[in-house]
Amino acid sequence: MRIASVTTALLRVPLKQRAITDSQSFVTHVEFLQVTLRTADGLIGHGMNWSYTPGLKAAQVAVDENYAPLLCGADALERKRLVRALFLSNHFTGRVGAARVGIAACEFALWDLACKAAALPLWRFLGPAQERVKAYSTDGGWLSWSEDDLVRDATALVERGFDAVKIKLGRPDPREDLARLAAVRKAVGPGIRIMTDVNCAWDLPTARRTAPHLAEYDIFWLEEPLQPEDVHAHAELAHSITTPLAVGETLYTLHAFRDYIAAGACGYVQADATKLLGIDEWLDVAALARAHSLPVVPHTNVQHKLHVQLAMATPNAVLVENCYESINDIWEEPIYVKNGFYTLPEEPGVGLKIRDEVLREFRIG
Ligand SMILES: [Mg+2]
Incomplete structure (x- = not known):
C-alpha cells in the first residue's frame, strides 16, 4: 500500500451557537487541518487535527514540508515505524504542540487506510x-x-x-x-x-x-x-x-x-x-x-x-x-x-473526513 501523495487543507469553521467560554478560551470558530493520503492503488485516507486558536498553520507546514516527503513512497501499513520517523524528523523543534498534532493527523490517515483496506470502521x-x-x-x-x-x-x-x-x-x-x-x-x-x-x-x-x-x-x-x-x-x-x-x-x-x-x-x-x-x-x-x-x-x-x-x-x-x-x-x-x-459509524475507516462543501466554504489555506 504505497503512499503516492500527501495533501493538506486548513479550515476555519464558525460555531453556529453562542460563543463558548471557559476560564482560558472564548471560542467562536474552530480551525481544522485535514490531511489526505492517496495510495498508488487508489485508496484514500483522511486524518485531521483541530484547534480553538489560530496556529494550525504551523502544523500544516510541518506536514507539508517535514512529513510528506517521508510518507510519500512508503508503505502505509508500516504505520508505527513511519510515525517514529515523523517524530524524529523534527524532534528538536516540536516534541509537543503543533509538530505533534501534525503527526497525529497523519497517523489517523494511516489508520484510515488500514481500516478501509479491511473494509471495517475503526471500532x-x-x-x-x-x-x-x-x-x-x-x-x-x-x-x-x-x-x-x-x-x-x-x-x-x-x-x-x-x-x-x-x-x-x-x-x-x-x-x-x-x-x-x-x-x-x-x-x-x-x-x-x-x-x-x-x-x-x-x-x-x-x-x-x-x-x-x-x-x-x-x-x-x-x-x-x-x-x-x-x-x-x-x-x-x-x-x-x-x-x-x-x-x-x-x-x-x-x-x-x-x-x-x-x-x-x-x-x-x-x-x-x-x-x-x-x-x-x-x-x-x-x-x-x-x-x-x-x-x-x-x-x-x-x-x-x-x-x-x-x-x-x-x-x-x-x-x-x-x-x-x-x-x-x-x-x-x-x-x-x-x-x-x-450511535456508531458503519462506514469503513476512522471517519475523520470533512464534507467537501464545508471544505470549499471555510478553507483558509
Ligand atoms: Mg476540559
Missing part, C-alpha cells in the same frame, strides 16, 4: 470491548452564562436523556462557582452526575480552599484545576480532597500520563488522541490506565467520532464527552447521541 477493526458508549454533555455549563442559563440548560439536557453534565469553574471569585454549582445541583436533583472543569485557572491555595466544598454538591470529578505541567501540585490537591481529579486534555505524551498516575494525581484519564501521537499512543495510555484500575474518559469536542470508536474498543472507557453539536454536520456520516448513548 470493528480494533474489536469492540463494549456494547455501546455512554455520552455526557459538555455542550453547556459555560463560564460566561448566568446562573439561570446554567440551570435552564442543565435541566434541558437531563430532559434529553443525559444523566451527566459538566459545569465550568474559574470565576474570579470561587464562591460564585460554588453558588452556581449549588443552583444546578438543586435543579437537576441527586441522581444526575455533575462534572466540573477549571481549565487550569486555579493556583494551589485557591484549589485547596475551594475544592473541598465540591463534595457538598456530590461533584463527580474536578477537571484540570491547575497548570498541567505541575504534577506535584495536582498530587497534593488529590490527596487532600475526596472528589477525584480528571486530567489529560493538555497532556501530550504517554510519559506525562505515567507521571500523573504514578503520583496518584489522576482519577479519570482524559487521554486525547489528537494531542498524543495518535491512536496507537492513545491505546497505550488506555492500557496504562487499566493496569492502575483507572477509568478512561477521552477528552473530545469536535473529535468525538474518533473517541467514541476508541472507547468502544477499550474495556475501561466509561464515558465520552458530547460537545460542539452545532458543527457536528461538518463530518461525512456524523454520529449522534440518542437517549444518552452514541
Whole structure:
C-alpha cells in the first residue's frame, strides 16, 4: 500500500451557537487541518487535527514540508515505524504542540487506510470491548452564562436523556462557582452526575480552599484545576480532597500520563488522541490506565467520532464527552447521541473526513 501523495487543507469553521467560554478560551470558530493520503492503488485516507486558536498553520507546514516527503513512497501499513520517523524528523523543534498534532493527523490517515483496506470502521477493526458508549454533555455549563442559563440548560439536557453534565469553574471569585454549582445541583436533583472543569485557572491555595466544598454538591470529578505541567501540585490537591481529579486534555505524551498516575494525581484519564501521537499512543495510555484500575474518559469536542470508536474498543472507557453539536454536520456520516448513548459509524475507516462543501466554504489555506 504505497503512499503516492500527501495533501493538506486548513479550515476555519464558525460555531453556529453562542460563543463558548471557559476560564482560558472564548471560542467562536474552530480551525481544522485535514490531511489526505492517496495510495498508488487508489485508496484514500483522511486524518485531521483541530484547534480553538489560530496556529494550525504551523502544523500544516510541518506536514507539508517535514512529513510528506517521508510518507510519500512508503508503505502505509508500516504505520508505527513511519510515525517514529515523523517524530524524529523534527524532534528538536516540536516534541509537543503543533509538530505533534501534525503527526497525529497523519497517523489517523494511516489508520484510515488500514481500516478501509479491511473494509471495517475503526471500532470493528480494533474489536469492540463494549456494547455501546455512554455520552455526557459538555455542550453547556459555560463560564460566561448566568446562573439561570446554567440551570435552564442543565435541566434541558437531563430532559434529553443525559444523566451527566459538566459545569465550568474559574470565576474570579470561587464562591460564585460554588453558588452556581449549588443552583444546578438543586435543579437537576441527586441522581444526575455533575462534572466540573477549571481549565487550569486555579493556583494551589485557591484549589485547596475551594475544592473541598465540591463534595457538598456530590461533584463527580474536578477537571484540570491547575497548570498541567505541575504534577506535584495536582498530587497534593488529590490527596487532600475526596472528589477525584480528571486530567489529560493538555497532556501530550504517554510519559506525562505515567507521571500523573504514578503520583496518584489522576482519577479519570482524559487521554486525547489528537494531542498524543495518535491512536496507537492513545491505546497505550488506555492500557496504562487499566493496569492502575483507572477509568478512561477521552477528552473530545469536535473529535468525538474518533473517541467514541476508541472507547468502544477499550474495556475501561466509561464515558465520552458530547460537545460542539452545532458543527457536528461538518463530518461525512456524523454520529449522534440518542437517549444518552452514541450511535456508531458503519462506514469503513476512522471517519475523520470533512464534507467537501464545508471544505470549499471555510478553507483558509
Ligand atoms: Mg476540559
